[in-house]
Amino acid sequence: MYHYxxxxxxxxxxxxxxxxxxxxxxxSGELTEEQFRPHRxxxxxxxxxxxxxxxxxxxxxxxxxxxxRKLADIARKYDRGYGHFTTRQNIQFNWPALKDTPDIxxxxxxxxxxxxxxSGNCVRxxxxxxxxGVAHDEIADPRPYAEILRQWSSLHxxxxxxxxxxxxxxxxxxxxxxxxQAHDIGLQIVRNDKGELGFAVYVGGGMGRTPFIGRKVRDFxxxxxxxxxxxxxxRVYNMEGRRDNKFKARIKILLHEKSLDVxxxxxxxxxxxxxxxxxxxxxxxxxxxxxFFAPPALEPKRPVSDxxxxxxxxxxxxxxxxAANVTPHRAPGYVVVTVSLKAIGAPPGDATADQMDAVADxxxxxxxxxxxxxxxxNLILPHVALDDLPAVYDRLASVGLATPNAGxxxxxxxxxxxxxxxxxxARSIPVAQRIAQKFGDGARAKAVGPLKIKISGCVNAxxxxxxxxxxxxxxxxxxxxxxxxxxGGSADENAAIGQIVGPGxxxxxxxxxxxxxxxxxxDLRRDEKESFIEAYRRVGIAPFKEALYERSAGSDI
Amino acid sequence: MRNxxxxxxxxxxxxxxxxxxxxxxxxxxxxxxQPDDAATAAALALAKKDEALNVVVDAYAVPVExxxxxxxxxxxxxxxxxxxxxxxRDLGKQAHGQAPHSGPTAVMEAEHVSL
Numbered sequence: 001m002y003h004y005x006x007x008x009x010x011x012x013x014x015x016x017x018x019x020x021x022x023x024x025x026x027x028s029g030e031l032t033e034e035q036f037r038p039h040r041x042x043x044x045x046x047x048x049x050x051x052x053x054x055x056x057x058x059x060x061x062x063x064x065x066x067x068x069r070k071l072a073d074i075a076r077k078y079d080r081g082y083g084h085f086t087t088r089q090n091i092q093f094n095w096p097a098l099k100d101t102p103d104i105x106x107x108x109x110x111x112x113x114x115x116x117x118x119s120g121n122c123v124r125x126x127x128x129x130x131x132x133g134v135a136h137d138e139i140a141d142p143r144p145y146a147e148i149l150r151q152w153s154s155l156h157x158x159x160x161x162x163x164x165x166x167x168x169x170x171x172x173x174x175x176x177x178x179x180x181q182a183h184d185i186g187l188q189i190v191r192n193d194k195g196e197l198g199f200a201v202y203v204g205g206g207m208g209r210t211p212f213i214g215r216k217v218r219d220f221x222x223x224x225x226x227x228x229x230x231x232x233x234x235r236v237y238n239m240e241g242r243r244d245n246k247f248k249a250r251i252k253i254l255l256h257e258k259s260l261d262v263x264x265x266x267x268x269x270x271x272x273x274x275x276x277x278x279x280x281x282x283x284x285x286x287x288x289x290x291x292f293f294a295p296p297a298l299e300p301k302r303p304v305s306d307x308x309x310x311x312x313x314x315x316x317x318x319x320x321x322x323a324a325n326v327t328p329h330r331a332p333g334y335v336v337v338t339v340s341l342k343a344i345g346a347p348p349g350d351a352t353a354d355q356m357d358a359v360a361d362x363x364x365x366x367x368x369x370x371x372x373x374x375x376x377x378n379l380i381l382p383h384v385a386l387d388d389l390p391a392v393y394d395r396l397a398s399v400g401l402a403t404p405n406a407g408x409x410x411x412x413x414x415x416x417x418x419x420x421x422x423x424x425x426a427r428s429i430p431v432a433q434r435i436a437q438k439f440g441d442g443a444r445a446k447a448v449g450p451l452k453i454k455i456s457g458c459v460n461a462x463x464x465x466x467x468x469x470x471x472x473x474x475x476x477x478x479x480x481x482x483x484x485x486x487x488g489g490s491a492d493e494n495a496a497i498g499q500i501v502g503p504g505x506x507x508x509x510x511x512x513x514x515x516x517x518x519x520x521x522x523d524l525r526r527d528e529k530e531s532f533i534e535a536y537r538r539v540g541i542a543p544f545k546e547a548l549y550e551r552s553a554g555s556d557i
Numbered sequence: 558m559r560n561x562x563x564x565x566x567x568x569x570x571x572x573x574x575x576x577x578x579x580x581x582x583x584x585x586x587x588x589x590x591q592p593d594d595a596a597t598a599a600a601l602a603l604a605k606k607d608e609a610l611n612v613v614v615d616a617y618a619v620p621v622e623x624x625x626x627x628x629x630x631x632x633x634x635x636x637x638x639x640x641x642x643x644x645x646r647d648l649g650k651q652a653h654g655q656a657p658h659s660g661p662t663a664v665m666e667a668e669h670v671s672l
Contacts, residue, residue, distance in 0.1 A: 029611040049638050050649055052570035080648055097569035347644055419642040429644045
């Protein structure tokens with residue numbers, strides 16, 4: 001992984017001291033709240049429903065054991081013993097005191113971490129495929145490019161006051177695991193006919209109250225031109241994005257209002273006028289960056305482990321874990337382990353300090369000191385030898401982290417919702433908990449097969465509901481929580497915005513509505529191999545609508 | 558409409574309620590209840606002074622109503638804010654006996670109860 005050089009270290013340390021001074025001046029009254037707010041937001045510190053909330057950046061979701069132990073320490077020392085992993089691959093602490101935040105940032109800096117640009121109208125944490133560097137279908141590791149973009153966009157003077165926040169994702173494999181088409185800029189690594197590396201560039205995707213799937217503005221952008229092209233997009237957006245209306249300020253609206261062709265023309269014109277000397281990536285620099293992410297030296301091993309096979313034969317729970325949470329590694333005899341943060345009945349994405357420590361120990365012992373955070377709010381151990389899997393599983397199980405439900409119906413994305421968030425209009429987590437309890441992580445979940453449920457507690461869509469196979473949006477109507485259901489959304493290379501199925505449901509009935517949808521799917525699927533989304537694409541929304549509103553009680557609001 | 562005045566304490570962000578002696582308490586049950594709009598406006602003006610003195614931030618009025626003989630915030634958002642996360646009863650005011658005696662508890666015990 002990337003390691004800070006002396007400039008990075010000095011820069012982050014200086015920012016900590018700058019924020020320490022700003023906090024001191026706020027506490028003494030020298031700064032008003034209005035003056036202080038932009039400073040705290042630029043350092044990831046929000047004021048939420050119960051307390052301040054600190055959002056810590058995890059660039060492209062990659063961490064080492066030292067960093068995870070530090071996060072656990074911070075959770076214990078300054079918070080309430082846990083943290084919440086987010087859909088931007090970051091971690092949030094829900095209860096820090098303002099007076100402690102400079103010390104927290106100082107502790108983070110000691111392990112090469114910070115909270116810069118995790119809030120505010122700037123380029124946010126650049127995300128990437130959580131299987132980067134290990135996936136079978138990978139064209140190239142997206143993280144060196146994500147790191148280049150991170151360094152370039154950190155405190156970029158031209159792009160620190162954009163019309164609105166700006167999100168970039170990079171995917172390096174054929175299968176999109178980074179939701180790139182729901183980003184302001186989505187970069188898909190490709191090779192052209194000559195075998196050269198570059199990017200297909202998508203612009204104007206986004207969720208929120210006006211969801212759009214990103215549009216492709218370039219089929220092939222040569223690797224060396226990455227920064228020049230991203231700068232051109234940001235410059236056009238910065239000049240022309242709306243600043244008069246917060247709800248129409250994202251680049252997706254600009255694209256929609258101007259049309260793809262006009263916006264693409266402006267981007268290309270800006271790109272043509274760029275300073276090539278300043279922005280073209282020198283190949284040696286790209287190579288230097290790629291070296292930070294070089295895969296560990298893995299000694300080749302047998303692709304089948306007798307130890308694993310024996311355990312699978314006598315332990316059904318382990319066999320389920322193997323089927324759901326274990327993905328082949330590109331190196332023979334190794335696997336990628338998804339550590340589910342979706343224990344049945346637990347808040348999605350939450351991990352206790354003890355669990356974080358356990359994962360840190362495990363990766364040190366078994367996974368070459370690397371941990372990933374997925375946008376689906378799980379953790380990944382990317383380099384586990386197959387023979388070690390039973391031991392890893394047992395240790396995960398001992399701290400409640402061996403739930404065998406990765407990719408299953410109970411592996412739900414949910415934003416913090418009204419239990420924590422000042423913007424939320426309804427609770428998300430309790431709905432996720434009840435759905436997970438209904439379907440569990442056993443036979444019933446297995447019978448349903450892969451199904452992605454995503455829940456947001458307001459129209460800002462932090463829970464990605466628009467791209468859930470089943471999306472749930474919590475709203476407030478006449479003082480009551482109500483839940484609108486969308487179907488057919490998709491977050492991968494076949495990205496789609498879900499369609500609203502009909503009038504919403506009360507908190508009481510929303511889980512039953514999900515059950516009706518799932519049962520309808522199971523009744524109409526061709527066979528067990530036809531997944532929910534495949535069946536939905538074949539039959540459309542009508543059978544689900546009919547089941548919900550004609551054969552069942554229907555909406556109750 | 559009856560209201561209480563709430564804010565977040567500047568130094569640690571903790572939710573606080575204005576008391577009858579014009580100080581701030583972490584306990585909703587110690588909040589001074591303003592009987593009408595005029596009293597609410599006066600109390601809020603005092604709270605804004607505490608904002609200017611950097612004691613609290615984001616002061617505002619919360620409508621309350623009587624439920625089961627106890628006062629509770631009318632809105633679910635405020636009920637949760639006055640008690641703590643409904644999914645973690647070990648956190649927030651509810652963990653220290655400082656939640657409203659009625660309302661938020663009901664929300665947590667029966668998720669579908671109408672506030």
